[in-house]
Amino acid sequence: MRTRRGPYAKSAERRQQIVEQAYRAFATRGYHGSSLREIAAASGISLSNLQHHFATKEELLVTVLTRRDEQGHGAVSGRQGLPFREHVLAQAAANEGVPGLIALYSILSAEAVTQEHPGHAYFAERYEALREEYEAEFSTLRAQGRLRPGVEPALAATTVIALWEGVQLQWLYAPDRVDAGAALRAYLDLVIVPQADAL
Amino acid sequence: MRTRRGPYAKSAERRQQIVEQAYRAFATRGYHGSSLREIAAASGISLSNLQHHFATKEELLVTVLTRRDEQGHGAVSGRQGLPFREHVLAQAAANEGVPGLIALYSILSAEAVTQEHPGHAYFAERYEALREEYEAEFSTLRAQGRLRPGVEPALAATTVIALWEGVQLQWLYAPDRVDAGAALRAYLDLVIVPQADAL
DNA sequence: GTCTATATCGGGATAGAC
DNA sequence: GTCTATCCCGATATAGAC
Numbered sequence: 016m017r018t019r020r021g022p023y024a025k026s027a028e029r030r031q032q033i034v035e036q037a038y039r040a041f042a043t044r045g046y047h048g049s050s051l052r053e054i055a056a057a058s059g060i061s062l063s064n065l066q067h068h069f070a071t072k073e074e075l076l077v078t079v080l081t082r083r084d085e086q087g088h089g090a091v092s093g094r095q096g097l098p099f100r101e102h103v104l105a106q107a108a109a110n111e112g113v114p115g116l117i118a119l120y121s122i123l124s125a126e127a128v129t130q131e132h133p134g135h136a137y138f139a140e141r142y143e144a145l146r147e148e149y150e151a152e153f154s155t156l157r158a159q160g161r162l163r164p165g166v167e168p169a170l171a172a173t174t175v176i177a178l179w180e181g182v183q184l185q186w187l188y189a190p191d192r193v194d195a196g197a198a199l200r201a202y203l204d205l206v207i208v209p210q211a212d213a214l
Numbered sequence: 215m216r217t218r219r220g221p222y223a224k225s226a227e228r229r230q231q232i233v234e235q236a237y238r239a240f241a242t243r244g245y246h247g248s249s250l251r252e253i254a255a256a257s258g259i260s261l262s263n264l265q266h267h268f269a270t271k272e273e274l275l276v277t278v279l280t281r282r283d284e285q286g287h288g289a290v291s292g293r294q295g296l297p298f299r300e301h302v303l304a305q306a307a308a309n310e311g312v313p314g315l316i317a318l319y320s321i322l323s324a325e326a327v328t329q330e331h332p333g334h335a336y337f338a339e340r341y342e343a344l345r346e347e348y349e350a351e352f353s354t355l356r357a358q359g360r361l362r363p364g365v366e367p368a369l370a371a372t373t374v375i376a377l378w379e380g381v382q383l384q385w386l387y388a389p390d391r392v393d394a395g396a397a398l399r400a401y402l403d404l405v406i407v408p409q410a411d412a413l
Numbered sequence: 414g415t416c417t418a419t420a421t422c423g424g425g426a427t428a429g430a431c
Numbered sequence: 432g433t434c435t436a437t438c439c440c441g442a443t444a445t446a447g448a449c
Contacts, residue, residue: 044328050441063446064415072443122324122325138387142384173393179380180376184376184379185372188327188337189342198369205362250425262435263434267432418445423442424442425439426437427437427439430435430436
């Protein structure tokens with residue numbers, strides 16, 4: 016299906032504008048705190064026009080989340096093959112470079128803990144998938160004898176994710192006083208031992 | 215000033231009921247997601263009556279936060295004198311025992327990252343105070359030679375707080391699959407070496 | 414595709430009787 | 432202290448003209 020030409024060209028463009036502004040709004044005021052009016056105004060269109068492209072607020076939220084997911088995975092796929100430690104740090108650094116991305120995830124993931132929130136399923140699945148992926152990586156490291164003795168892969172996976180998200184939140188409150196990357200690196204260096212042949 | 219007897223006795227009681235229900239509401243739906251109407255209904259009183267006791271929604275939020283703070287510190291003050299590691303774990307375990315408390319802090323601390331949020335100052339100061347307190351504790355441990363070499367007290371303080379909050383969030387999504395206490399304990403055991411004379 | 418106009422609802426806040 | 436009634440606003444959503 017072509018979208019760059021033809022009758023849907025303008026629509027696709029509009030949708031992208033809207034998603035961009037919705038992203039900014041959700042990242043600063045959360046889902047409940049944002050209004051379709053402000054997103055429409057920021058997009059330079061009327062409220063009704065926005066609703067012509069996205070029937071409901073929930074549809075807009077889901078679009079924002081999945082859209083960012085695709086872009087995020089795209090940025091990472093170019094880095095495949097990196098060792099786990101470097102992969103995580105690169106991913107974190109990449110996220111830091113995208114304005115508002117950290118705020119978006121921090122705010123929405125907390126807001127969506129309640130079952131009724133439109134983003135609940137998304138984040139529940141996201142955490143689950145992340146934990147499984149990281150646990151597998153830590154298990155591989157352990158098989159290579161590169162995991163510090165006593166460190167459980169499943170627990171380490173949960174911990175890395177938790178640490179990263181928690182330090183991001185503190186960073187949002189006090190960017191000058193919190194170094195998110197350093198905290199993540201320090202933890203990884205605590206649990207992962209250097210590659211033997213690299214010495 | 216006496217509050218248990220006299221003309222203000224009923225008022226204090228009402229206020230406590232309201233704060234309790236507001237606490238439940240904020241802990242499940244956040245600040246923006248909660249309405250004074252629902253809190254009033256849960257308290258068994260009218261909206262106007264609630265507003266007679268708390269003029270604004272913001273005043274109610276601040277009251278909920280500070281009230282919980284006082285109760286929290288009260289619970290901890292009975293545990294003073296414990297070593298840092300045990301102190302942190304006890305505090306965490308105590309929080310787990312209070313229904314909704316973790317949800318309250320998780321949801322509100324993320325919601326309040328934006329400057330305009332009524333709870334912003336509270337959480338900014340809370341993080342700052344916590345970091346300073348924990349950094350001092352880690353510094354003491356280092357002076358006693360009980361901190362693993364290479365571990366920075368300031369970074370460890372930020373990390374403990376981040377890890378704790380992050381793992382709580384995952385726990386809210388999947389209580390069966392995440393063990394918050396175990397993750398916290400595992401990290402502390404990574405950075406703190408056992409007391410020498412305890413062997 | 415885009416707009417104006419409006420419907421409908423729920424929010425916080427206020428007035429005033431009892 | 433507590434209520435009913437109401438105001439005013441802003442929210443999502445819909446109808447229909449252009």
